[in-house]
Amino acid sequence: MSEKVRLSVLDRRDFLLGAGGVAALAAFLPLGTRPARAGANWQDAMKAVIGDAKPAEGKVSLGLPEIAENGNTVPFSVDVDSPMTSGDHVKAVHVFATGNPRPTVVTFRFSPASGKASARSRMRLGKTQDVIAVAEMSDGKFYMGRRSVKVTIGGCGG
């Protein structure tokens, strides 16, 4: 009888040790797999496009619906406040979807012959997230605008 009790205590200890081991492993695994997903980090994606530039808020207006029912085609527009002369114009606008598996969406490149720094297109949004537009000016300055969009049905396939 006492033998049986001891055994069951041991079993319990083994079980707890085992469970602790599994928990420790489980805690480690997400950390271990994280570097493989680094490509999905929007900060990294933005750095790859604009380098170490720190965009200031303002000048850029990003037009997006507040609620996108279909994430497969979300219409958007970018407009940058600029005179668009040869001495002072917007060189490019880069758009990032912070919650997409591939956050870089598009780059529009303008010239003084554009007349105004404005463009429209449609993007895919995988889930509810923030969208960021960064404008690169001819004087080397960067400005950004941000909008959050609620997505009802995601549009990244899979």
Add this chain to the structure above:
Amino acid sequence: MAKPRVKAPKTAKAGDIVQIKTLISHKMETGLRKDKKTGKPIPKKIIESFAATYNGSEVFSSTLHSSISANPYIAFYLKVGKSGDLVMTWKEDTGKSWSAKKSIKVG
């Protein structure tokens, strides 16, 4: 497969800023989708760039990524100085390309 369509005004006044609307039919396959029958990923195939020139000089261009929707629509503006030809070119990541031409008359 891909067929570009462009809407541009036929005439404009000198100094006018006109909107050009473009669309090309293309799946913009992200490379993230899987074939439902075989379970294998469908390879990425997208339109990766767009450029517009007016009378030979580039006025607008764009680099597209897989987060752009199928049948990419791009609208942009052009400040028209004198009559000329607007030539637009779309390039797929396979190297294939398509182009379209519109003439704008200033008068």
